[in-house]
Amino acid sequence: MEDLITILVLLTVGFVVGGMIEKAHLRKVKERERTFLNLPAVTAQKFLDDNSDIAYATLVHGSVVISSDFFKDFVAGLKNLFGGRLTTYESLLDRARREAVLRMKEKAMDADIIINTRIETSEIGSDKGASVEVIAYGTAVRYK
Amino acid sequence: MKMKYTQSYIEEDINISKTSPLKELFILLSGALAIIIILYFLAGFCVDKIVLILPYEIQRNIEISINKVFLSSKEFRSSAEYVDVQAKLQTKLDFLVDKTPGLIHKKYVIMVMKDKEVNAFAIPGGYIAVTSSLIKEVGTGRELDFVLSHELGHFAHRDHLTAFGRRIILLALSTMLLGENKDSAKFVLGSVENTEMRFSQNQEKAADLWAVDLMYDKYHSVLGSTSFMEKISKKEKLPDFIYFFATHPSPKDRIVTINNYIEEKGYK
Numbered sequence: 001m002e003d004l005i006t007i008l009v010l011l012t013v014g015f016v017v018g019g020m021i022e023k024a025h026l027r028k029v030k031e032r033e034r035t036f037l038n039l040p041a042v043t044a045q046k047f048l049d050d051n052s053d054i055a056y057a058t059l060v061h062g063s064v065v066i067s068s069d070f071f072k073d074f075v076a077g078l079k080n081l082f083g084g085r086l087t088t089y090e091s092l093l094d095r096a097r098r099e100a101v102l103r104m105k106e107k108a109m110d111a112d113i114i115i116n117t118r119i120e121t122s123e124i125g126s127d128k129g130a131s132v133e134v135i136a137y138g139t140a141v142r143y144k
Numbered sequence: 145m146k147m148k149y150t151q152s153y154i155e156e157d158i159n160i161s162k163t164s165p166l167k168e169l170f171i172l173l174s175g176a177l178a179i180i181i182i183l184y185f186l187a188g189f190c191v192d193k194i195v196l197i198l199p200y201e202i203q204r205n206i207e208i209s210i211n212k213v214f215l216s217s218k219e220f221r222s223s224a225e226y227v228d229v230q231a232k233l234q235t236k237l238d239f240l241v242d243k244t245p246g247l248i249h250k251k252y253v254i255m256v257m258k259d260k261e262v263n264a265f266a267i268p269g270g271y272i273a274v275t276s277s278l279i280k281e282v283g284t285g286r287e288l289d290f291v292l293s294h295e296l297g298h299f300a301h302r303d304h305l306t307a308f309g310r311r312i313i314l315l316a317l318s319t320m321l322l323g324e325n326k327d328s329a330k331f332v333l334g335s336v337e338n339t340e341m342r343f344s345q346n347q348e349k350a351a352d353l354w355a356v357d358l359m360y361d362k363y364h365s366v367l368g369s370t371s372f373m374e375k376i377s378k379k380e381k382l383p384d385f386i387y388f389f390a391t392h393p394s395p396k397d398r399i400v401t402i403n404n405y406i407e408e409k410g411y412k
Binding site: 004075085091 | 153157168
């Protein structure tokens with residue numbers, strides 16, 4: 001019975017606190033994304049405008065590590081039985097990817113474009129719940 | 145002519161599903177519990193039937209292999225302080241066991257353990273442990289005979305073997321379906337164990353009634369069958385609902401069940 005109560009408390013804390021943190025993070029991510037609307041990060045490997053003179057081109061990257069909460073891991077654990085979309089992890093990965101891209105863009109404030117953008121994900125500490133590291137990197141280009 | 149690129153911002157979180165996580169949790173949990181409870185009760189029913197048809201030799205061997213776990217623990221040691229009481233209780237137990245049908249062990253051994261808790265329990269392999277506090281509470285008269293008879297009832301009904309078999313099945317099911325050391329598996333396991341309390345309470349009631357029969361058979365009287373429970377009931381401060389989650393029924397319920405049975409059988 002004690003185990004059940006402990007798990008119920010942890011689920012509640014995970015759902016409420018984890019949910020609050022997630023909402024606050026998403027809100028900040030959106031605000032920052034709006035400020036970087038004019039700095040596109042594209043996956044094209046070549047310069048899009050070969051006729052322009054380039055002032056500089058440099059590697060930029062941004063990375064983030066985000067941990068899951070108890071509620072998300074619990075639901076994902078049950079999902080393993082039935083299969084289907086791991087919806088509770090969708091928000092975790094979406095936040096991580098967007099945050100990594102934003103951090104990459106913050107390092108390329110003066111650039112006109114980031115080309116050859118790549119996003120990679122790796123798992124950290126899988127024994128005690130899911131934590132993900134996402135790294136976004138690309139080549140920041142500034143035209144003359 | 146170069147055009148300035150202006151991306152429009154999409155407010156919606158396209159990569160995040162719009163499903164309610166709580167609804168999802170409820171559906172998944174209900175499904176997992178339903179599957180495990182159905183499989184568990186089907187398998188548990190089979191275990192109960194198989195235990196009854198197992199040859200005595202195999203039953204004894206299984207019990208002996210389980211009891212090694214108990215007897216190797218320091219918690220389960222007789223106290224040297226109570227050697228005299230233990231000898232007296234052993235005589236009592238031998239009398240109760242003598243020619244009693246349904247008991248598979250050749251010898252049943254009493255252990256008196258020093259403990260603050262009022263408790264008695266049967267250990268697989270033919271051991272009955274009684275705490276010093278229980279002896280202080282009930283003395284060594286007929287009330288203690290009833291306690292010993294109740295524990296013998298567990299042996300007679302093979303409650304150890306069924307509980308052991310059910311436990312193995314439950315662990316196997318939860319590990320197979322939900323994985324090992326996962327909180328979701330622990331939660332489902334805990335929930336099924338709470339459902340299992342009803343089964344355990346039924347075992348306790350059955351052991352009580354078996355004890356009443358044995359008392360009447362040995363002493364031609366059921367004196368002491370409910371007085372122990374009455375003492376416990378008077379001391380009991382727990383609210384009734386707690387017993388929904390307990391392995392034993394409430395003392396009040398047990399008294400009613402025993403009294404009804406005594407009346408039905410016409411015992412005095």
